[in-house]
Amino acid sequence: MTTAIPATRRFRYLWSSRFWLASFVALILPIVVMASMSLWLPAGDAKVDNLVIPLILFPLIWAACFFYAVLETNLKRAWLVMLGLLLVNGGMVAASIMGLLS
């Protein structure tokens, strides 16, 4: 049987950095990874594999990011890994948009 949670504790998860890692960062990171995969995946004979495979893998990439953020016991390491991936992949995407990779 559960009792009512005191008002002061009801939204305590908003103060948890893991909450923001598993929600906000785990949503942005897969999008950026999907975008950057189109730059380094082999295109294949039909020149479409690098475009289509990231689209297919997006839900799995999101699930991996989410569960890593939730299950990693060392929260600092989780932030470092995910922000690091965001920087690397985001950098590649930014470079492509600015025409530095063509």
Added chain:
Amino acid sequence: MIKLPKPSTFRLLNIHGWSAVLMGLALYVVVLTGAIVVFEHEIGAWSVSGHKMDGALAGKIDERLSELAESIPEEYKEELTLYQNSAGYLVAFFHTHEPNETGQIENKGIRYVLDPASLEVVSQAEGFDSNMPGIASSYLGRFFVDLHVRLHAPNPIGLYLTGLLGLLLMVSAVSGLILHRHLIMDMFLSPRNKSISLKARDKHTLAGTWSIPFSIIVAFTGAFFSFATTLGLPVIAITAFEGDQQKAIETIMGVPEEIDTTPTPFVGLESIVIKSQQDNIAGSLPTFIVVEHWGQAAAKVTTFHDPANGNLFGGTHVFSGVNGEYLGTKPRLGTQPSLGADLIALIGVLHFGLFAGFLSKIIWLSLGLATCYVTYTGLHLWTVRRHKQATWRVMNRLVDITCYGTVIAMSSAAFGFLITYGRSPERVVDWTINGFLIGTLLSVVAGCVRPVGVSTTRLLMGVMGGLLVALPVVRFATADGGWAVYQLEGSAAVIGMDISLLLVGIYYSATAWRATETAKGDISSKPALATKALQGQVSNG
């Protein structure tokens, strides 16, 4: 199964529970409608009391199509799509591709619906695809499909919503898998009768265990379908094509060759359809045909086929529209076979349950309903444990209203369709929608008149059962042909659906009635036990 530190286990359990509480009811609607529309073709045939005529694409269609092509603006001959809908009517859509009011490229043209036997025009509509009225004969099935694909919310909101729900299902399935202590043992768990709540939890665990692989597959493939065009394609276009979505689409679908617009008579489809059925080409009748550049030297016909001869994927074959010459197969994506194209095809086969014909559709329906049962029992476990708080009692009521109410509303939509289709086909769309809304209202009322708990569940179950029993009766009463429908070739879908609806409806009506009688007996002889049962949850399958 996977030993986790205690804090991680509690965190995962909270996520498993709270994600279901926040979005589980919407997910239930998507999964239930998805399980049902695996049989969209059969629903369409049932709703008009029998598929009009099989194999209409193999009929004498050239003369009729030429007549129609002569009466339309030239630009609409850019592309013609031709197929039989679930009711058996031929749909011929002559169209071009133009930016719509929002600037997005969309199909614009004239759509004809033809009787497959006489090829008479049953209805026609002109304009952009998204503004055209629904085709009356197949509207019921399309209504249910749209409910599943986008919850009837406008795009892209609807697709984002169902995509998020797909991710939620993946979270629930994967967290459930991780949280299992004895996965193999739980597959053969016999629900224990020690207490009502223990039995309910065991049933939830048992159904959940069996539906984990299915849930992960449909969640992943469903999320792909929702996000691929709304999120993925724009992002890829921005990254790899400097924001040019059209260029991205052309690269993925294959860059169109230079078009020779020299006026040239179109060879016709009859000879091409016959040729496509040869064993060395497709070996089966096409289910969908696309004609590009009708009446020009660049005319091309692409035929799409269901899987045949034990193949997992259907074929796509290209023919010249000038002389009917076979030009080879066309990959789904790009201009050559690729891993990406094969993966896309596999995703489609897995999501729609097409990998083993009718058997796989039955399996997908069963597992889909099992996933719905998991959601229902899980939400009841959550709310019953917290029944002392008013908020969770309201949630308990909402769970029953939504879970039984979805079926009630879908049944009411079917009533609206059946009653109007034969008499006023132009009102089919309005009254299918009205029926759905009336059914929703009926569910809310039925879910609110009794005290929360078993009595509400019983009443909703009884209403649902009664409506399901009434459906084949109303179909029979409103259809032309009466008993003769059951003797027609191609009436297997009608017979199968009628029997299924009757059996399921009788089962739920009888279960609701038995629960009523049991509760009356308990109340009169064992008040304490009855009170406990009413406060708890009767786990009716």
